[in-house]
Ligand SMILES: CC(C)[C@H](C(=O)O)[C@@H](O)C(=O)O
């Protein structure tokens with residue numbers, strides 16, 4: 262089994278190193294190959310997603326991704342900026358199904374900005390469509406405003422769109438995920454304003470017929486943002502489009518107060534996937550050896566579970582992470598008085614030991 | 617001075633009654649005329665925004681709006697649903713500048729789901745553009761997918777767009793609001809993905825030249841959603857587009873835990889405005905006399921301040937609301953042990969008395 266390792270920028274390389282170490286400690290044979298991506302890709306070959314990196318990712322059974330981005334690339338033209346690599350990988354690999362769990366480990370309940378009773382035991386899964394919507398819709402650009410009171414001025418514009426098949430396949434992913442959990446799915450839309458999301462709602466409602474064991478409800482995106490703050494534990498699985506999913510999954514992650522703990526998976530139609538921590542490249546702490554590697558280690562566990570069919574090994578990693586938390590080990594981002602502060606490498610070593 | 621009173625549906629009529637009572641108690645002469653809107657408009661004349669209601673709103677100096685919507689209208693065609701009235705009013709009256717304060721009154725700090733230290737003293741202002749963006753952009757609809765892997769299938773689609781002048785005028789509103797506050801403005805965009813919002817960012821940056829005394833920063837919408845949960849007090853004024861503003865202003869309102877307290881203003885280019893509570897029509901508690909009228913009463917205060925140029929009277933109302941809170945009076949939504957639970961009318965009477 263071949264894994265493409267794309268460490269990226271900022272803290273990416275440090276945290277990926279720990280995840281690779283954990284994978285190697287499982288006693289399985291993985292073929293791993295590393296390639297530059299993001300700012301590192303740009304430095305190496307003038308493009309955030311070098312041809313060779315894309316090819317490696319395409320040929321692999323799964324991709325383990327660190328993080329991309331650094332302020333020093335802010336002045337580059339948009340197509341050359343690090344985050345274009347992640348958009349390019351999603352699109353080229355057809356990774357339409359993004360799974361983003363927001364889980365609050367009991368040991369870390371204090372890290373949340375929300376009251377413990379509101380978030381303790383939080384365990385929700387956000388299923389975000391990842392290759393459609395206004396992220397990729399054409400036409401887009403800056404043009405002369407064609408009509409209305411601003412006619413003749415310049416205007417920026419984009420196209421939001423979802424085709425029936427695109428909605429169906431992400432709905433299936435979400436219903437099936439709900440079946441393995443508490444069997445409750447909330448589809449988030451803005452059907453009261455957007456044609457795209459009235460259509461979305463209609464299609465999700467239709468797909469629901471195939472999953473009578475799952476309870477489906479529909480919620481407007483503004484209300485969903487409120488309910489995530491008000492009573493997040495009421496959700497089980499949330500499914501939504503690319504743009505709303507971007508916003509809601511980050512909000513949900515932050516509810517836990519420990520975004521350094523949250524993995525993510527981005528899957529294609531055959532469960533090939535890209536796995537990355539939910540947090541960013543944190544260039545301000547890069548190279549200091551203090552970043553939390555657990556989100557990346559847990560992303561490796563998701564990779565074993567979803568793409569490599571090694572469920573038992575995934576369980577082992579997740580159990581090991583729980584164990585180091587129970588031992589009181591914490592990186593700086595989740596440190597609290599009475600626990601033991603450790604660095605990136607120590608944390609990785611502790612997980613290996615706990616395996 | 618003429619005020620159009622549009623009570624709407626659900627709890628709308630009850631809460632507007634209290635706000636009207638408070639206005640009448642100021643000892644000023646206002647000409648007020650009432651008209652049906654939303655579901656009530658549909659019942660009265662087959663359309664959520666009857667011609668006569670729109671005319672009244674257009675002719676008035678300001679509009680006091682309750683809330684619209686009820687489940688019983690869910691099955692109507694979209695153009696007939698209650699919320700179309702609010703979209704129609706915004707568009708027809710040119711109410712492009714939506715001001716949504718998120719303020720946490722010290723007495724109500726306990727109502728928030730966030731820890732007191734994270735939210736106590738919260739006072740942020742969200743400036744949301746209200747007549748542009750994907751809410752009104754054309755073309756939109758359901759069509760045959762023109763290209764790509766889903767070619768030939770049906771697809772829903774919408775157009776996001778912002779013209780230069782549209783961005784400039786809302787940026788001016790936001791910079792001027794920031795000048796009257798802590799002189800910090802955060803412009804929220806998704807410039808890393810959307811052409812519309814790269815353009816937005818460029819124009820806001822340009823308008824900033826006219827406001828050198830205001831500190832401007834730019835934040836991606838996903839990050840803004842996170843920072844609102846993580847450290848909301850770091851914001852002063854936020855400016856953003858219609859769609860992102862819809863989501864973020866509701867999330868920000870919910871941070872306070874007391875959305876029944878939050879007013880809003882929607883202004884045109886001449887400071888004529890529509891004023892409404894930030895909460896909805898709550899059909900489940902309509903007619904029970906338990907709804908919180910304070911958001912509507914505070915909306916009336918905003919109306920005096922922004923549209924009717926009665927700043928002193930606005931101050932009086934706001935002071936009266938603070939006084940009833942200090943007296944320990946609470947409607948059910950903000951009730952806590954040790955305070956006195958009152959109904960909608962009692963609360964309105966208490967504000968009148970405190971004036
Ligand atoms: C970097 C950016 C393009 C990306 C997105 O908006 O999808 C990121 O925010 C994410 O959620 O992975």
Ligand SMILES: CC(C)[C@H](C(=O)O)[C@@H](O)C(=O)O
Nearest residue numbers: 453454483699700702703862
């Ligand atoms: C009712 C709906 C159309 C409206 C909106 O999306 O603008 C509401 O959510 C609001 O924020 O006033």
